[in-house]
Amino acid sequence: MARITLDHIRHAYGPNPKSDVAYALREVDHEWADGGAYALLGPSGCGKTTLLNIISGLLQPSHGRILFDGNDVTNLSTQERNIAQVFQFPVIYDTMTVYDNLAFPLRNRGIAEPDVNRRVREMLDIIDLSDWSNRKAQRLTADQKQKISLGRGLVRNDVNAILFDEPLTVIDPHMKWVLRSQLKRFHKQFGFTMVYVTHDQTEALTFADKVVVMYDGQIVQIGTPAELFERPSHTFVGYFIGSPGMNVMPAEVHGSTITLGGETIALDHAPKITAGDRVELGIRPEFIRIGREGMPVTITRIEDIGRRRIVRASLAGQPMAIVVSEDAEIPAEARVTFDPAALNIYANSWRVGREA
Numbered sequence: 001m002a003r004i005t006l007d008h009i010r011h012a013y014g015p016n017p018k019s020d021v022a023y024a025l026r027e028v029d030h031e032w033a034d035g036g037a038y039a040l041l042g043p044s045g046c047g048k049t050t051l052l053n054i055i056s057g058l059l060q061p062s063h064g065r066i067l068f069d070g071n072d073v074t075n076l077s078t079q080e081r082n083i084a085q086v087f088q089f090p091v092i093y094d095t096m097t098v099y100d101n102l103a104f105p106l107r108n109r110g111i112a113e114p115d116v117n118r119r120v121r122e123m124l125d126i127i128d129l130s131d132w133s134n135r136k137a138q139r140l141t142a143d144q145k146q147k148i149s150l151g152r153g154l155v156r157n158d159v160n161a162i163l164f165d166e167p168l169t170v171i172d173p174h175m176k177w178v179l180r181s182q183l184k185r186f187h188k189q190f191g192f193t194m195v196y197v198t199h200d201q202t203e204a205l206t207f208a209d210k211v212v213v214m215y216d217g218q219i220v221q222i223g224t225p226a227e228l229f230e231r232p233s234h235t236f237v238g239y240f241i242g243s244p245g246m247n248v249m250p251a252e253v254h255g256s257t258i259t260l261g262g263e264t265i266a267l268d269h270a271p272k273i274t275a276g277d278r279v280e281l282g283i284r285p286e287f288i289r290i291g292r293e294g295m296p297v298t299i300t301r302i303e304d305i306g307r308r309r310i311v312r313a314s315l316a317g318q319p320m321a322i323v324v325s326e327d328a329e330i331p332a333e334a335r336v337t338f339d340p341a342a343l344n345i346y347a348n349s350w351r352v353g354r355e356a
C-alpha cells in the first residue's frame with residue numbers, strides 16, 4: 001500500500017489554458033495517508049474522475065507531480081503504478097467462469113495456484129458468489145457482474161491503492177448497503193489505501209475515514225464526516241452535506257456581533273473579516289431551537305420525515321430549515337434561537353476563524 005502525494009496538480013483538457021475557468025482541476029496539493037480510505041465527493045462535473053484518472057495514470061496532469069511513497073510516478077503507466085481499479089460498469093471477461101475472472105489478476109502476477117485458489121475462494125465468499133463459481137460470467141445479472149469487478153479489484157494484496165469510480169451505480173439499493181459495509185470491513189481488515197469516487201453523500205460518509213469534498217475543480221475540504229458536518233470550511237460543503245443542508249444567510253459582522261436583517265446575535269469572539277468581504281452566517285437546521293424566545297420567524301411549511309419534522313420558515317426575509325423532533329411544540333408566534341457553538345461565519349464562501 002502507498003502514501004499518495006498530489007504535488008501541485010492542475011489539469012486542463014484544452015490547450016493553452018488562460019485562466020482558472022479553463023482548468024477542470026485547479027491546484028490540488030495534498031498528501032493522502034498510507035492505508036487511508038478516502039471518498040471523493042462532489043456534484044457532476046466537479047473534477048472527481050479527472051483526479052482519479054490522474055492518480056491511476058490514465059491521464060497526465062498538465063502541471064504537477066504525483067508520488068507514491070515519495071517516488072515520482074507521474075510518467076508511469078497504470079500498469080507500472082500497480083493499482084487496482086473498479087469502474088462504474090463491470091469490466092469482466094464474459095467467456096470466462098466467475099472463478100477464472102477472479103483468478104486472472106493473480107495468475108497474471110505469477111501467484112502460485114494453491115494461493116490463487118485460497119484467495120479466489122475467500123473472495124467468492126465475500127461477494128456471495130461461491131455457488132456461481134463455475135458459471136460463465138455472461139449469464140450473470142449486471143449486479144453480479146459488478147460484484148466480480150469489485151472482487152477482481154480486491155483480490156490482490158500487493159497493490160499500491162485500489163481506486164473505485166462510482167462502483168455501486170448498477171447495484172440494487174439493498175445490495176449497495178451490503179457491499180458498502182463489506183468494503184468498509186475489508187479496509188479495516190487489510191488496510192488498503194482506497195480512493196472512492198461518488199456523488200452520493202451517504203455512500204461517501206459510510207465508506208470513508210476522510211471525505212474529500214470537491215467543487216468546481218477544487219478540493220474545498222478534506223475531513224471526517226463529523227468535521228464536515230460541524231465545521232464546513234466552505235458554504236458548498238454546508239449545502240452539500242446534510243439533509244436538509246446548512247442554512248446560509250447574508251449577514252454583517254461588527255466586532256463580535258453579527259446582524260441578520262434587523263436581528264443581532266452576540267458572538268463569543270470577533271471573526272476575521274476584511275472590509276468588502278461578502279459575509280454569511282451558516283447554521284445547520286439541527287442546531288436551531290424553536291419556541292417562544294429569540295428572533296421571530298414566519299413558518300411557511302412543516303414536513304414530516306419519520307421521527308423528525310422539517311420546519312420551513314423565514315427569518316428577516318431569509319428562508320431557513322429547522323429540524324425538530326416529531327413531538328416538539330411549535331408555537332403559533334414562533335421564535336428561534338441558534339446554538340452559539342454551532343454558528344459558522346463565512347467570508348466570500350470560506351469559513352473564517354477568530355480575529356488573532
Ligand SMILES: Nc1ncnc2c1ncn2[C@@H]1O[C@H](COP(=O)(O)OP(=O)(O)OP(=O)(O)O)[C@@H](O)[C@H]1O
Nearest residue numbers: 013014024042043044045046047048049050051199
Ligand atoms: N475528455 C475530456 N475532454 C474535455 N473536457 C472534459 C473531459 N473529461 C471531462 N471534462 C470536463 O472536465 C470537467 C470535470 O469532469 P469530471 O468528469 O472529472 O467530473 P466528475 O466530477 O467526475 O463528474 P461526473 O460525476 O459527472 O463523472 C467537466 O467540466 C467535464 O466536462
